[in-house]
Amino acid sequence: MNFWLVLTANSVTFGGLLFLLSAGFSLIFGLMRIPNLTHGSLFMLGAYVGATFVVGLLGFQLNFWLAAILATLAVAAVGALAERLLLRRLPGDQLAQVLVTLGLSFMAADFCLMVWGGDPLNIATPGGLGGFVRFGVMVFPAYRLAIIVIAIVVAVGLWLLLDRTRLGAMIRAGVDDPDMARVVGIRVSQLFTVVFALGAGLAAFAGIIGGPILSVYPGLDQDMLPLALVVVILGGSGSLLGSFVGSIIVGFIYNFGQALLPELAYFVLFMPMLLVLLLRPQGLFGRHVP
Amino acid sequence: MSARLIALGIAFATLVTVPYWMPGDYYINVASQILFYAIFALGLNVLVGYAGLVSLGHAGLFGIAAYATAYMLQTGYGHTAAIVVALIVGIASMAVYAVLSLRSTGIGFIMITLALGEILWGLAYRWISLTGGDNGISVRTRPEPFGFSLASPNTFYYTTLIIFLLSVAAMAVLVRSPFGASLMGTRDQPRRMNALGYHVWMIRFYACLVSGLLTAVSGILFVYYTQFISPQTLALTSSAEVLLMVISGGAGTLLGPIVGATLVVVVKTVVSGFIERWNFLLGAVFVAIVILMPEGLVPGSARLWRLAWRKLNAPAKTAATEGEP
Numbered sequence: 001m002n003f004w005l006v007l008t009a010n011s012v013t014f015g016g017l018l019f020l021l022s023a024g025f026s027l028i029f030g031l032m033r034i035p036n037l038t039h040g041s042l043f044m045l046g047a048y049v050g051a052t053f054v055v056g057l058l059g060f061q062l063n064f065w066l067a068a069i070l071a072t073l074a075v076a077a078v079g080a081l082a083e084r085l086l087l088r089r090l091p092g093d094q095l096a097q098v099l100v101t102l103g104l105s106f107m108a109a110d111f112c113l114m115v116w117g118g119d120p121l122n123i124a125t126p127g128g129l130g131g132f133v134r135f136g137v138m139v140f141p142a143y144r145l146a147i148i149v150i151a152i153v154v155a156v157g158l159w160l161l162l163d164r165t166r167l168g169a170m171i172r173a174g175v176d177d178p179d180m181a182r183v184v185g186i187r188v189s190q191l192f193t194v195v196f197a198l199g200a201g202l203a204a205f206a207g208i209i210g211g212p213i214l215s216v217y218p219g220l221d222q223d224m225l226p227l228a229l230v231v232v233i234l235g236g237s238g239s240l241l242g243s244f245v246g247s248i249i250v251g252f253i254y255n256f257g258q259a260l261l262p263e264l265a266y267f268v269l270f271m272p273m274l275l276v277l278l279l280r281p282q283g284l285f286g287r288h289v290p
Numbered sequence: 291m292s293a294r295l296i297a298l299g300i301a302f303a304t305l306v307t308v309p310y311w312m313p314g315d316y317y318i319n320v321a322s323q324i325l326f327y328a329i330f331a332l333g334l335n336v337l338v339g340y341a342g343l344v345s346l347g348h349a350g351l352f353g354i355a356a357y358a359t360a361y362m363l364q365t366g367y368g369h370t371a372a373i374v375v376a377l378i379v380g381i382a383s384m385a386v387y388a389v390l391s392l393r394s395t396g397i398g399f400i401m402i403t404l405a406l407g408e409i410l411w412g413l414a415y416r417w418i419s420l421t422g423g424d425n426g427i428s429v430r431t432r433p434e435p436f437g438f439s440l441a442s443p444n445t446f447y448y449t450t451l452i453i454f455l456l457s458v459a460a461m462a463v464l465v466r467s468p469f470g471a472s473l474m475g476t477r478d479q480p481r482r483m484n485a486l487g488y489h490v491w492m493i494r495f496y497a498c499l500v501s502g503l504l505t506a507v508s509g510i511l512f513v514y515y516t517q518f519i520s521p522q523t524l525a526l527t528s529s530a531e532v533l534l535m536v537i538s539g540g541a542g543t544l545l546g547p548i549v550g551a552t553l554v555v556v557v558k559t560v561v562s563g564f565i566e567r568w569n570f571l572l573g574a575v576f577v578a579i580v581i582l583m584p585e586g587l588v589p590g591s592a593r594l595w596r597l598a599w600r601k602l603n604a605p606a607k608t609a610a611t612e613g614e615p
Contacts (some may be wrong), residue, residue: 035401089581094397095344096580099537102346102530103576110570222526226408229401263419266412270405274390277402281393 006140007259008252013144013213015251016151020206021224022231022243023158024199030175030238031188031195034094037101038082039203040225041108046075046204047216048112051121054211064126072205079200083193091189105221113218123211143212150209154202155244162240171195175238227254230273236286245284305451309444318443319515324555325447325454326511331535331547332461333504338533339542340470341497342477343392343399347407348505349528351387353414355380355509356519360427361420369433376510377503384502388495395480407529415521426520429513440514450511457504461544464500473497474542527569531558534572538579540586549588 021043028036053067062070082104090096129143162168173181174188182188207216214220231250235242249272257268276283308321330352337343358379362372391402414421421427432440440446464470475483476490484490513519522528531554539550557575562568583590 033397035397035404037404086577086581093584095400096584098344098397098400099533099580100577103573103580106527106530106569106573106576108573110567110573114567114570226405229405229408233401233405263417264413265416266409269412270409273405277390277393281398 007255009140009144011252011255012248013147013251014255015248016148017206017210017213018227018231018251019151019244019247020154020209021203022228022235022247023154023240024195024202025228026232026235026237026239026243027171027175027195028199029232031171031178032087032094032097032192034097034101035229035232036196036199037098037225038105038108039199039228040221040223041105041112042075042079042200042203043207043210043224044112044216044221045078045108046071046207047123047211047214047220048116048121048207049074049204050208051123051211051216052116054123055121064123068205068208071208072201075204076197076201080193080197082200083196087192087196088189105225109218109221112221116216118218120215120217121211122215123208125212147209147213154205155240158240167194227269230269233273233283234276236283239283239285242283242285305455308451309447315443318447320555320559322443322447322450322515323559324552325450326508326515327532327535327555328548328551329454329457329504329511330508330532331539331551332457333501333508334532335536335541335547336461336464336473336497336501336504338536339540339546340465340473340477341494343395343494343497344533345391345403345501346400346526346529346533347387347391347403347405347410348501348532349524349526350407350410351380351384351502351505352509352512352528352532353410353519353521353524354383355506356513356523357414357421357427359510359513360429360519363429363431364427369431373433373510377506380506380509381499381502384498384505385495387502388498392491392494392498404526404529407524407526411521411524411526414524421521424521426518429517429519432514432517446515450515453507453511457507458544458548465544469493469496527572530576531572534576534579537584538575538586540588540590543586543588546586546588550586553587 021039025036025039028034028039050067050071053062053070054064055061086100086104087097090100125143129146131142132139133142133145134140160168162172170181170186171191171194173184173186174191178188207220227250231243231246233246234249235244235246250269253269253272254265257265261268309318312318312321330348334345334348337345355376358376359372362375363369367375387403387406390406391399394402415423417423432446434440438445440449472483472488472493475488476493480490483493512523535550535554536547537550538553539548540546557571558568561571579586585593
């Protein structure tokens with residue numbers, strides 16, 4: 001019985017992490033209409049940069065949370081730069097934009113290999129969260145609970161941002177109908193930069209927060225990108241609720257698939273996505289078909 | 291037209307005599323690689339260039355044919371059976387792949403094919419009892435059709451060359467055929483084609499099958515060339531590499547994918563001799579080509595050539611028109 005409970009709890013934790021990763025992916029997809037293939041790389045880059053701060057490779061060691069914030073800001077800046085300097089040059093040419101993000105993801109992967117080498121980096125669990133929490137007979141690592149709490153806080157924060165602020169209203173307008181948003185005076189191309197930076201930052205944040213349980217290694221980007229893709233196809237692009245529900249579903253499928261059918265884990269992971277594509281191409285909560 | 295014939299003759303003579311003027315076996319092997327990657331690129335070009343459908347999962351299909359060959363040989367079947375089964379498996383997988391991905395076009399098509407490619411990679415990597423996982427499967431021997439052994443670099447090169455020439459000829463016929471015209475119609479004006487009574491989905495499906503056949507053929511040549519197959523062959527990087535061949539050479543042209551395959555294989559072979567960072571360069575070239583020369587090298591240089599030609603001829607022509615009353 002305990003096995004199932006632990007598996008369930010791990011699935012929820014992983015789902016929370018996936019939500020941090022895929023919320024930005026979904027917003028970028030919803031607004032710019034492109035699957036950002038650098039998203040896995042941004043996740044990995046965030047994890048590496050954060051690990052560098054935590055381990056103290058630069059000569060000074062930082063507190064985990066401070067390192068997480070710094071890594072998030074750094075990667076958000078990288079994302080904004082990539083959007084401004086490269087994607088901006090290909091306005092309206094979504095195919096070319098996707099290919100540019102693909103090229104960038106290879107460059108990022110090799111860059112990380114060059115700087116941080118091929119050995120996995122382990123990030124120590126932040127102080128105070130190394131222990132366990134007891135629920136009756138069940139024992140659960142405190143850090144995994146913290147990830148769930150962080151994911152919920154970020155989800156609420158993002159929802160407030162999108163639903164209650166002027167910027168959020170502009171983003172929603174851009175997702176629903178970019179042309180009409182332009183007509184009423186919203187500078188959609190500036191929103192692109194903001195959303196891209198936001199998505200990059202969230203991915204990097206997920207990377208460092210996930211560091212203590214996933215560790216950081218070359219190929220992490222290729223492991224995470226398909227997951228984000230599945231979440232967004234399941235949930236529907238541009239929908240926050242969609243990424244939340246999709247993340248939890250994928251978190252469960254991924255963990256249960258790994259535990260019960262390790263040889264077919266990938267197949268099991270992608271089956272629901274194919275089903276959704278066949279039966280409801282816009283995703284569970286999406287508005288438009290990609 | 292005669293200039294084109296002469297160029298074709300020179301190219302043909304060059305290809306046929308490769309083993310005589312190449313300095314060593316190593317270079318003949320590089321030439322073989324160029325040829326089977328060119329077949330792969332021609333296959334992807336059917337979709338990317340002529341159908342306007344960008345597939346990011348083609349390495350998975352390439353890998354299925356290669357794995358099928360290796361698996362059949364491993365279980366003790368002969369080369370003929372292995373090749374026939376690999377072709378059938380390759381085309382059947384392409385049919386499934388097409389049915390799933392052709393529900394969408396544009397970005398949707400990219401995403402579905404990307405996901406399908408990742409599934410195939412994941413299966414190759416994880417389904418250890420079938421594929422050997424990361425250890426891959428080795429192929430011990432190359433076939434000996436009619437007692438003609440393909441074990442040496444020269445004989446393998448000539449076999450690959452024959453299949454390559456057949457593929458190019460088939461593509462040339464296909465592009466000029468009514469089917470080729472309707473395929474390009476579905477790329478440029480799908481709604482109009484539909485209104486004219488063409489079955490757009492079916493035309494795209496047939497294009498996928500053609501692409502799948504060429505991909506499977508190149509996959510079989512690949513596994514016989516390296517005599518080894520592992521999940522790395524199916525990775526997204528491999529799909530991107532072949533897409534780069536098509537795009538850098540010029541999608542939607544006959545010559546483009548061949549030029550692109552030559553470029554990518556040569557750069558990769560030469561560069562990996564000096565530095566390990568092939569992926570960084572691959573990514574950078576990708577970004578540069580998409581931003582600077584989105585049409586590809588072949589149409590790009592053809593345009594420059596025409597421009598120069600016109601510049602050279604322009605004074606004479608204007609003089610002639612001015613001379614007339």
